[in-house]
Amino acid sequence: MDINKKYTPQSWPDHPETATMEGKNKFVGFWLLLAAESVTFASLFATYLALKDKGPSGMEFTAAELFELPLVFAMTMILLTSSLTSVYAMYHMKNHNFKSMQAWLMITVLLGASFLGLEIYEFYHYVHEGFGYTNSAFSSAFYTLVGTHGAHVLFGLGWFIALMVRNAKRGLNTYNAPKFFLVSLYWHFIDVVWVFIFTVVYLMGVIG
Amino acid sequence: MSSNAQKSGFGATVWDYITSVDHKKIAILYLMSGGLFFLIGGIEAMMIRIQLMKAGNDFLSAGTYNEVMTMHGTTMIFLAAMPLLLGFMNAIMPLQIGARDVAFPFLNSLGFWLFFFGGIFLNLSWFLGGAPDAGWTNYASLALASESHGIDFYALGLTISGFGTLISGINFLVTIINMRAPGMTYMRMPLFTWTTFVASALILLAFPPLTIAIFFMVFDRLFGSHFFDVAAGGNTIIWEHLFWIFGHPEVYILILPAFGIFSEIFAIFSRKRLFGYTALVFATILIGFYGFMVWAHHMFTVGLGPTANAIFALATMIIAVPTGVKIFNWLLTIWGGSVSFATPMLYAVGFIPSFVAGGVTGVMQAMAPLDYQLHDSYFIVAHFHYVIVGGVVLAIFAATHLYWPKMFGTMLSEKLGKVTFWLFFIGFHLTFFIQHFLGLMGMPRRVYTFGADQGWDLFNAISSAGAVFMALGVIIMLVNVVLTTVKNERVGNDPWGDGRTLEWAIPSPPPFYNFAQTPLVRGLDTYWIEKMEGNKEGMIYAEPLGDIHMPNNSFLPVVMSFGLFVASFGALYHPDDLPWTIPVIVLGLLITFGSMLLRSLKDDLGFHIHKEDLIKDREGVKTDGH
Ligand code: HEM
Ligand SMILES: [Cu+2]
Numbered sequence: 129m130d131i132n133k134k135y136t137p138q139s140w141p142d143h144p145e146t147a148t149m150e151g152k153n154k155f156v157g158f159w160l161l162l163a164a165e166s167v168t169f170a171s172l173f174a175t176y177l178a179l180k181d182k183g184p185s186g187m188e189f190t191a192a193e194l195f196e197l198p199l200v201f202a203m204t205m206i207l208l209t210s211s212l213t214s215v216y217a218m219y220h221m222k223n224h225n226f227k228s229m230q231a232w233l234m235i236t237v238l239l240g241a242s243f244l245g246l247e248i249y250e251f252y253h254y255v256h257e258g259f260g261y262t263n264s265a266f267s268s269a270f271y272t273l274v275g276t277h278g279a280h281v282l283f284g285l286g287w288f289i290a291l292m293v294r295n296a297k298r299g300l301n302t303y304n305a306p307k308f309f310l311v312s313l314y315w316h317f318i319d320v321v322w323v324f325i326f327t328v329v330y331l332m333g334v335i336g
Numbered sequence: 337m338s339s340n341a342q343k344s345g346f347g348a349t350v351w352d353y354i355t356s357v358d359h360k361k362i363a364i365l366y367l368m369s370g371g372l373f374f375l376i377g378g379i380e381a382m383m384i385r386i387q388l389m390k391a392g393n394d395f396l397s398a399g400t401y402n403e404v405m406t407m408h409g410t411t412m413i414f415l416a417a418m419p420l421l422l423g424f425m426n427a428i429m430p431l432q433i434g435a436r437d438v439a440f441p442f443l444n445s446l447g448f449w450l451f452f453f454g455g456i457f458l459n460l461s462w463f464l465g466g467a468p469d470a471g472w473t474n475y476a477s478l479a480l481a482s483e484s485h486g487i488d489f490y491a492l493g494l495t496i497s498g499f500g501t502l503i504s505g506i507n508f509l510v511t512i513i514n515m516r517a518p519g520m521t522y523m524r525m526p527l528f529t530w531t532t533f534v535a536s537a538l539i540l541l542a543f544p545p546l547t548i549a550i551f552f553m554v555f556d557r558l559f560g561s562h563f564f565d566v567a568a569g570g571n572t573i574i575w576e577h578l579f580w581i582f583g584h585p586e587v588y589i590l591i592l593p594a595f596g597i598f599s600e601i602f603a604i605f606s607r608k609r610l611f612g613y614t615a616l617v618f619a620t621i622l623i624g625f626y627g628f629m630v631w632a633h634h635m636f637t638v639g640l641g642p643t644a645n646a647i648f649a650l651a652t653m654i655i656a657v658p659t660g661v662k663i664f665n666w667l668l669t670i671w672g673g674s675v676s677f678a679t680p681m682l683y684a685v686g687f688i689p690s691f692v693a694g695g696v697t698g699v700m701q702a703m704a705p706l707d708y709q710l711h712d713s714y715f716i717v718a719h720f721h722y723v724i725v726g727g728v729v730l731a732i733f734a735a736t737h738l739y740w741p742k743m744f745g746t747m748l749s750e751k752l753g754k755v756t757f758w759l760f761f762i763g764f765h766l767t768f769f770i771q772h773f774l775g776l777m778g779m780p781r782r783v784y785t786f787g788a789d790q791g792w793d794l795f796n797a798i799s800s801a802g803a804v805f806m807a808l809g810v811i812i813m814l815v816n817v818v819l820t821t822v823k824n825e826r827v828g829n830d831p832w833g834d835g836r837t838l839e840w841a842i843p844s845p846p847p848f849y850n851f852a853q854t855p856l857v858r859g860l861d862t863y864w865i866e867k868m869e870g871n872k873e874g875m876i877y878a879e880p881l882g883d884i885h886m887p888n889n890s891f892l893p894v895v896m897s898f899g900l901f902v903a904s905f906g907a908l909y910h911p912d913d914l915p916w917t918i919p920v921i922v923l924g925l926l927i928t929f930g931s932m933l934l935r936s937l938k939d940d941l942g943f944h945i946h947k948e949d950l951i952k953d954r955e956g957v958k959t960d961g962h
Contacts, residue, residue, distance in 0.1 A: 272490060
């Protein structure tokens with residue numbers, strides 16, 4: 129693989145992310161990593177369900193009273209949109225259109241950051257009301273599940289930005305195409321996990 | 337970084353190993369550190385047997401006994417058995433599939449260093465206020481009440497080394513999926529490669545629940561959460577579920593590669609194709625699959641209710657079926673073969689009755705009502721030592737003899753090897769067979785002593801005597817290693833004379849690029865096929881001789897692992913109200929994530945070995961790679 133090889137949209141392979149052996153390996157390896165991540169989140173969800181609304185006797189906080197759907201709904205929409213914008217970025221990646229890819233990635237990062245901002249606001253709000261991490265088994269399980277997801281979002285943002293900055297000057301090649309592809313795959317995964325969090329934690333929480 | 341630079345001297349060799357991304361060198365690192373932890377775990381085992389040698393002994397206090405017993409189990413499972421197996425997987429599996437390295441050489445090195453720093457961290461507990469003392473299963477109700485920092489060493493150490501294992505699992509999976517030589521279809525893969533594949537899949541899916549459980553433990557003990565704290569609404573049974581959802585697959589992560597090793601040995605030393613290769617492959621897959629559905633057989637006495645107990649009892653008994661299939665396949669491989677009883681074969685033949693005994697007691701324990709009687713007694717101790725020592729450890733010793741020439745280019749002494757086998761084998765049965773009866777007589781496990789009036793003296797004394805035989809066997813094995821290394825008599829490609837698979841077709845040890853030309857595989861036991869057709873080279877090739885692309889060495893894996901090691905100290909002392917703990921956590925994480933960032937930003941394109949150098953190499957001129 130020659131990192132200095134210049135591509136044109138015509139010479140650019142149909143599947144740049146798996147055009148090299150390294151790319152193929154990363155592609156398979158990353159899907160396997162996502163399998164492990166799924167089991168990780170499954171364990172967190174199971175624990176959350178087991179400990180939902182459980183606390184010391186006299187605990188005043190329950191899911192039904194605590195959560196407010198409008199804010200969480202806005203967060204959900206923002207994150208879902210950011211998944212869509214990362215799809216656009218990958219569309220331009222496959223067409224070897226580096227500028228448009230960077231632009232859509234930029235939008236993705238901004239949306240991700242606003243999601244994270246809202247999440248921090250949400251947590252701050254709960255803590256302010258007295259629902260801290262050490263408040264009860266319920267609070268520990270809640271913050272750990274949702275916070276682990278938040279940490280994934282943070283990591284994804286850092287990864288996006290690192291790649292965008294590192295490759296800003298040199299454009300796309302078959303060495304960095306798999307990297308862009310994987311981070312957007314990761315981003316979709318985070319999005320799917322959030323859909324489950326929205327359903328299991330918030331919707332089912334408010335309903336009862 | 338220059339690639340083929342010639343370096344020599346002790347320091348350069350050490351540096352070379354530390355930064356190596358070569359699967360064969362990483363294998364040697366696993367073997368050395370796994371071996372070291374095996375010795376430490378062995379010394380702890382001897383201490384347990386000395387304490388229990390007679391009634392009312394005071395060699396160890398009750399508290400120390402708990403620490404020694406906990407560290408023995410934890411060390412043996414996580415730091416000895418698994419790394420030793422990972423070592424053989426690293427050394428042999430890429431050769432068996434005709435690959436030049438694993439899919440992610442850098443991650444391979446990272447996996448090793450994470451395991452290593454995790455293991456060191458765990459063992460530092462001995463010097464920093466006391467080792468963990470809640471058993472290797474670390475049940476939350478015990479662990480939360482433990483006062484020293486021992487449990488925190490356990491939790492943080494296993495988190496670090498667990499990441500390493502997970503990374504290795506993913507790496508092996510991708511290697512087997514993507515890197516097989518042309519013609520090496522799935523159903524032509526040697527059994528050891530198959531078992532590596534399934535064991536890696538189990539690692540992939542079983543380690544995350546353990547990591548999460550331990551994560552909860554760390555937060556409960558150090559950062560004030562309440563996952564297991566009943567008074568604050570927590571639930572200690574969550575630990576037990578998560579632990580055993582990991583724990584039962586874990587025993588198959590250990591035993592499947594052992595099955596793979598023995599499958600290779602039976603075929604080689606019976607000079608016969610494995611009987612029922614296809615059945616063996618499907619039995620392996622089935623065992624891996626069922627392995628996830630039986631975890632609650634460790635929790636029959638928790639009180640999950642008769643329905644749950646019945647389901648898990650049945651599921652457990654079903655696993656015995658594919659296991660039985662394998663036993664018959666091995667027996668029928670020996671049957672009618674021209675058998676030679678070299679040391680590896682001795683271990684393989686000794687394994688069959690030992691493991692069958694362990695399987696039978698397993699099925700007994702699977703009967704939930706009977707398990708109420710057996711649970712937490714010495715019967716359980718006998719069971720799992722029959723499967724783990726009689727299965728996994730015998731396999732590790734067998735593989736040491738079998739693959740030593742391939743890894744180091746010298747042959748361990750057969751004479752000393754057989755002495756080790758007999759000492760260890762007799763000692764093993766002497767130690768553990770009688771523990772079945774101690775269990776039936778009511779002796780509980782994990783209790784530091786017993787009374788003279790309980791009638792367990794004689795059997796315990798016999799059991800301790802057996803342990804001495806095992807220790808002697810291990811010492812003679814070490815002598816064997818030293819003598820062999822000093823003598824340094826080099827061997828050829830196929831030192832056993834009957835190798836069947838690709839690793840025996842190339843030099844011992846192989847050149848650092850393994851195969852100058854990628855081989856073309858024409859069937860199961862491909863090297864055997866070529867031999868039978870009179871092919872002197874032992875291989876036919878899928879490509880002409882050309883330049884080979886190789887990855888660069890890197891020091892970053894050590895740095896990344898060291899960062900987590902540092903951060904763990906900060907976390908560990910966090911509840912002690914010391915001012916430096918948070919900064920140390922931050923510092924450690926910065927080291928780790930900083931080097932990850934460096935890795936991501938710095939292009940690492942590897943280097944090429946040129947065709948001319950390969951030709952020189954083949955003609956015996958030494959061009960030393962790194
Ligand atoms: C035929 C297959 C097997 C069956 C049916 C079986 C069954 C069982 C059962 C029911 C228990 C729980 C006993 C109790 O605590 O009351 C148990 C414990 C155990 N088994 Fe097995 N087993 C089998 C194979 C293995 C293998 C292959 C290994 C390891 C290589 C293994 C390692 C262990 C260990 C370590 C424990 C004790 C865990 C503890 O500390 O509580 N077993 N087995
Ligand atoms: Cu089990």
